[in-house]
Amino acid sequence: MNVGVIGAGTMGRGIAQTVAQYNEKVVLVDISTDILESAKKEIRNSVRMQAFYNKALKGIKPDEVIERIIFTTDYALLAECDFIIENVPEKLEIKIGVYEQLEKVSNPSAYYAVNTSCIPVTEIAALTNRPDKVIGMHFMNPVPMIEAVEIMKGFHTSKETIEAALKLLKAINKHGIIVNDYPGFVSNRISHLMMNEAAFIVQEGEASIENVDDIFKKCYGHKMGPLETADLIGLDTVVDSLDVLFGQYKDTKFRCCPLLRRMVAAGHCGRKSGQGFYGYNG
Ligand SMILES: NC(=O)c1ccc[n+]([C@@H]2O[C@H](COP(=O)([O-])OP(=O)(O)OC[C@H]3O[C@@H](n4cnc5c(N)ncnc54)[C@H](O)[C@@H]3O)[C@@H](O)[C@H]2O)c1
Numbered sequence: 001m002n003v004g005v006i007g008a009g010t011m012g013r014g015i016a017q018t019v020a021q022y023n024e025k026v027v028l029v030d031i032s033t034d035i036l037e038s039a040k041k042e043i044r045n046s047v048r049m050q051a052f053y054n055k056a057l058k059g060i061k062p063d064e065v066i067e068r069i070i071f072t073t074d075y076a077l078l079a080e081c082d083f084i085i086e087n088v089p090e091k092l093e094i095k096i097g098v099y100e101q102l103e104k105v106s107n108p109s110a111y112y113a114v115n116t117s118c119i120p121v122t123e124i125a126a127l128t129n130r131p132d133k134v135i136g137m138h139f140m141n142p143v144p145m146i147e148a149v150e151i152m153k154g155f156h157t158s159k160e161t162i163e164a165a166l167k168l169l170k171a172i173n174k175h176g177i178i179v180n181d182y183p184g185f186v187s188n189r190i191s192h193l194m195m196n197e198a199a200f201i202v203q204e205g206e207a208s209i210e211n212v213d214d215i216f217k218k219c220y221g222h223k224m225g226p227l228e229t230a231d232l233i234g235l236d237t238v239v240d241s242l243d244v245l246f247g248q249y250k251d252t253k254f255r256c257c258p259l260l261r262r263m264v265a266a267g268h269c270g271r272k273s274g275q276g277f278y279g280y281n282g
Contacts, residue, residue: 001168004029004081004110006098008071010234010272011115012087013039014143017046020068021057021144022172027070027077036071043069050144056173075105083168085113085137090240092119099127111164113137114152117237118184118192118244121154131156135165137176138185141232150187151176183248184241191229192241192254198226199257202277209277227277230260231270239264 001024005016008030016028016039030036047062070077078084084106088094095116102112112134114124125134136152149169153162162178169176179186198212207215213225230238239261245254263269263276270276 001025001083001171002027002081003168004078004084004106005087006030006078006084006102007087007089008032008035008039009087009089010141010237011139011143012085013042014046014141015085015087015115015139016069017043017065018144018172018174019168020065021047021050021060023068024171025068025070027072027081029072029075029078031073033073036073040066040069040071046142046144054144075101078102078110079105079107081106081110083111083113083164085115087115090117090119090237090244092123092244095119095124096127099124103128109133111135111161113165115139117188117233117241118248120183120248121152121157121181125154125156132158133161135161136181136185137165138187140187147174149174149176150185151178152181152185153178154181184245188241189245191226192238192245195226195230195233195238196242196254196257196260199230199260202227203257203259231276231278231280234270234272235260235276236264236269 003019003024003026005012005026005028008028012028016026020026044062044066047060047065050057051060086098088098112128114121114136115138116136121134121136125131128134134154135157138150140146151165166176201207201212202209209227213227216222216225239256242254242256267273268275271280274281
């Protein structure tokens with residue numbers, strides 16, 4: 001299967017790596033050559049880790065994986081892809097531009113998977129001439145390490161499209177958990193409330209960043225606390241997602257904590273920027 005991946009940021013690079021690790025060919029498209037370069041570097045390092053930790057991928061070589069990926073800014077190369085996974089920022093106006101471009105170049109039989117945190121898949125499908133071939137695939141970060149993907153069935157998503165998505169997941173050693181298409185789906189309707197409330201707690205001085213996270217790790221036994229998770233996702237993506245949830249449900253429980261917005265405005269977007277609730281510069 002030829003897989004197209006649009007957006008080479010946090011998610012797109014992880015998906016491109018995972019797909020290429022299991023012998024599939026990938027076209028990875030971004031608007032920035034710098035981001036494509038940094039994706040190549042990060043994929044190389046991450047494959048080394050996989051060769052070490054993942055029994056199924058023991059001995060896998062970074063160069064072999066990189067060779068299966070075309071890193072490009074040219075959308076036209078997506079014409080050869082059977083399955084295209086979109087991972088551009090969580091802003092509807094950006095996604096609209098991407099699907100406009102994609103419709104001009106893609107094969108009419110290609111499936112589209114939307115990797116979104118909160119935007120309803122049915123709204124994205126309505127931007128295309130193939131709503132039955134559009135599905136939501138909510139991969140989790142870091143993609144190579146996570147065993148399952150939340151699958152969102154849009155209003156018009158066909159059975160054939162669900163089968164194609166599950167087949168691709170099986171080929172890359174993951175499985176899908178299928179849900180219906182409501183803003184934020186299951187995962188982010190719940191997790192973003194927790195991350196947002198954790199930010200309010202820090203803003204109000206009720207507890208330190210470390211103590212908030214420790215309560216979840218040491219009392220509840222979670223692998224990560226909500227603020228570490230927000231840093232991992234990217235605070236800009238968390239803010240955009242809360243804005244989508246608030247806009248869709250018009251429920252004040254989704255109003256974004258001002259501290260999160262202030263950190264993003266200051267460029268403290270979490271791991272990817274080197275600073276968020278925690279520092280990541282060595
Ligand atoms: N970060 C997470 O943990 C996470 C998890 C699941 C889903 N998501 C969702 O996945 C999507 C991508 O999130 P991310 O965290 O990877 O964002 P990101 O900001 O890290 O990466 C987005 C990438 O898209 C590129 N881009 C922007 N406009 C483009 C265009 N017109 N064509 C091609 N590329 C373009 C940017 O240059 C950037 O590299 C969002 O919808 C997000 O909500 C994120």
